[in-house]
Structure formats: structure tokens, C-alpha cells
Amino acid sequence: MTENPRFWLTEDVLDAQIVAARVDDPACGAVVTFIGNVRQTNEGRDVHYLEYEAFPGMAEAKMAEIAREIEERWGLSQVAIVHRIGRCAIGEASIIIAVASPHRKEAFEACHYAIDRVKQIVPIWKREVWRDGAVWIGMHA
Amino acid sequence: MRLTVRLFAAFRERAGAGSIEIELPEGATVADLLAQIAASSPALAPMLKSARPVLNQEFALPGEVLKASDEVALLPPVSGGSVISPLLDLLNRHNEDIL
Numbered sequence: 001m002t003e004n005p006r007f008w009l010t011e012d013v014l015d016a017q018i019v020a021a022r023v024d025d026p027a028c029g030a031v032v033t034f035i036g037n038v039r040q041t042n043e044g045r046d047v048h049y050l051e052y053e054a055f056p057g058m059a060e061a062k063m064a065e066i067a068r069e070i071e072e073r074w075g076l077s078q079v080a081i082v083h084r085i086g087r088c089a090i091g092e093a094s095i096i097i098a099v100a101s102p103h104r105k106e107a108f109e110a111c112h113y114a115i116d117r118v119k120q121i122v123p124i125w126k127r128e129v130w131r132d133g134a135v136w137i138g139m140h141a
Numbered sequence: 142m143r144l145t146v147r148l149f150a151a152f153r154e155r156a157g158a159g160s161i162e163i164e165l166p167e168g169a170t171v172a173d174l175l176a177q178i179a180a181s182s183p184a185l186a187p188m189l190k191s192a193r194p195v196l197n198q199e200f201a202l203p204g205e206v207l208k209a210s211d212e213v214a215l216l217p218p219v220s221g222g223s224v225i226s227p228l229l230d231l232l233n234r235h236n237e238d239i240l
Binding site: 053054055057058061121123125127136 | 150151153154195198200216217
């Protein structure tokens, strides 16, 4: 692993500036960042906190695969994705994606594509914990 | 051959362990593996229909032949945040996308 990976998992609080810095490129006039936060309510239930579990190795590899798909589709090579694992409090970010592009349109499109694909192919699961129970609800949300 | 199958999230909790050991004959496929898990791990059996088998960190097809050196994992269902009931539909759609 390089010192500043562009696809990674962490138990630490996420920082959008750090993720955006990983796609820094003087050729790019646009950087779009997506921040997914832990919502207070889901399906009408009050969430106490969330726990994320990943398949380490495969998760980062699938993030890199999404970046390759973006490169093929939009010709953009500057993509960074980080996902929290472990316990995540209400209001904290669970995922941050940054995409840089010479012009804004492609960066918006590619960033939207990236978050949709993360939900499809990146092996990360979320356990929603309420005051009175908990349930695993899938790879990502 | 004896394979260690890694489990995550709901599967790990159901099985009460992060992995299970499965004995299979040489030449066995991913489909054979799932059948063997269903037989030997009743706790997981009801959830296998929606499981996504993974070989060496890639989603695997049922017909793929296993090797003793393969890193095998069984991933629980995918969901976009909705709970249990729409899960199978969602998953089947995802599988079609991927497989």
C-alpha cells in the first residue's frame, strides 16, 4: 500500500479535504466530493448508531475497479474513495468520494456513478443499532 | 480438499464464527460448495439463496471449479438500505448485473 492510498478503509473520522487532496491535479478545474452521512432515522426508526463491516482487501480492490470503470467511461483518472468501518455516530460521514475532472459536468456524473456502484459491488455491510435492537441491512446505504 | 470459507456481517453472526471449514471433492464447483454449506450449516441454509460467493476476491459463477488454494468467501445480501423483504429482489437484480 502506498503512503497516500486513493481507496481505503478506516476506523477514524473522515475528512473531505483529505480525500479531495488525493485527486489534486493541476489539469482539473473541478473536484466533486460526495459525503454520505449517518442519518438519524431510517425507515421510521430512530438510529442509535451504525456499525460498518468490510471485507478488507476486496473492498479496496472493488473501489479501484469503480475508478477504472470511470476512467473507461469518462476518461477521468482522478478518483478517491474512503469508507468508515466500525462504529459510526449520527451525523458522521460513513463514505467520502472525490472525483476531479477538467470540467464540472463529468466530475458530477462520475461521482454520482461512483456512489451507486459502491452500493452494488463494494463488500461493506451496515448494522443499524437502535435503542431496542439491531439488524444487518446490506452492503452499504 | 478442505476449504476455509470466510463469512461477514449477518452470515458471521448466524454462523457464530468468521469462517467455516468445508470438505469438498476435487473438481467441485461453487454450486457444490453452496450445497455443502446448506447441508453442513443449517443456520446459514435459509440465507444461501441470496448469498454471493466470492473466489479470490472476485464474484464467482456457480459453475466455477474450486481449487484448494482458492480464497473463498460468502457475502451476505446487498441492500440499498431497505430492510429484509425487498432484499431478495434487489439482490437478484444485482446478481444479474454482475454475473
